[in-house]
Amino acid sequence: MKTILLMEDNPYDARLIIRLLEILGYRMLHATEANVGLQMAMQERPDLILLDMGLPDLDGQTVAALIKMLPELTDVPVVVVTAWPPDTARQMAEAYGCAGFISKPINVKDFALQVTSFFRDSSGK
Amino acid sequence: MIPLLAGSPCLDFYPPADEAVTLLPASRFTLEQLTEAYNQTRIDYIVPMPMNVARLREYIHIYDVDLDLSGVAMADGEMLGLAMLGVRPGYTWITRLGVLPTTRRRGTGEMLMRYLIGHSCRLRADHIILEVIQHNEPAYRLFLKLGFVEVRELLVVRRPPGPPRVEVPPYLARLLPSSTALELLAQRRSIPSWLDEAPSLYKAGYMAGLMVELENGGQGWIVYQNTIFQLGRMVLQTEAGDPFEVGRALLHALYTQHPLLDTKMENLPADDPHWPAMQSFHFLETFRRVEMRLDL
Secondary structure, three states: OOEEEEEOOOHHHHHHHHHHHHHOOOEEEEEOOHHHHHHHHHHHOOOEEEEEOEOOOOEHHHHHHHHHHOOOOOOOOEEEEEOOOHHHHHHHHHHOOOOEEEEOOOOOOOHHHHHHOOOOOOOOO | OOOOOOOOHHHHHOOOOOOOOEEEEHHHOOHHHHHHHHHHHOOOOOOOOOOOHHHHHHHHHHOOEOOOOOEEEEEOOEEEEEEEEEEEOOEEEEEEEEEOHHHOOOOHHHHHHHHHHHHHHHOOOOEEEEEEEOOOHHHHHHHHHOOOEEEEEEEEEEEOOOOOOOOOOOEEEEEEOHHHHHHHHHHOOOOOOHHHOHHHHHHHOOEEEEEEEEOOOOEEEEEEEEOOOEEEEEEEEEEEOOHHHHHHHHHHHHHHHOOOOEEEEEEEEOOOOOHHHHHHOOOEEEEEEEEEEEEO
């Protein structure tokens, strides 16, 4: 079973994302602040991190930069989940070494497929 | 409290009567309540910029927010929205204005604005400053309606961690201690936004500086904040020579010194002469704000 860490402070978005991915059998971890999320990431070594760009204690870019600098986590794909315009989201995701981005509001129909495509082996299993 | 003079233009800015909504000083609420309300008002924003209690407390301190003069709109025991007022000698700054998504378009934002404008008038402020995210049309139109005018565009920019990856002409660099760096701010020629005014930088702490001299006579300095995770609050100044060349030398020295730190810079004037040098060092524009001013 693959583990996904969701760093998202918006309770509505978090609830929806967790529900969509748990149905597909993923083990979901959730943090509403970067500080907690980084600790969880270090302890649990998730297979994928979904990262909201606006967290209450630290912004998403800095979190992405920190993840990429930690040897234990540098290989974990980080996917930005953001309401930013796509061009900005793409540019920031690339600059900060993220695997890609998913736009908010998420498309319920496509979301699981989008997430799966970011796993290292692409099968999502 | 100083009474308003009859005939003052400020008399126009009393909140309109709406018996259903009460405006209360933000100081009547806990920081936890204010943080929760602020985050709720921004939940659907493209750039929500949420805060936790610690960040809000720091924000209030650094930016001289006066909670007694800041407002919370209430109806039926529920917070509908809030707005905060920064106060410095001679002028004020409106910030963190937000209304819950479900209660917008009922004039709550305008009531809060008039409440803060009224306080600014009573303080005998010369003018009020605010910033609005570019393309936030409802807020922008409200501010125009209240008499604010555009001053300039401000950039929010980022640079991911990494050493300098560009070549620059030889230069000599000198690291400056915090006290010397802060003294340099007195010589600043650029006009900072509220976030980067000297009082903000003094209170923000962790300030440092660098000076460079180029072989061709170019000279300049940079004052910046150096926290555990980020560089930010940069003030660049060219004392002699070409700002592009001096700016690149400053940034080269900075990122040679701090190659592992992410950089976030808010409210860089879009016409800052060092912005092209920053772009050549892989700074990226995240979004823009429009600075607006109301003369009282």
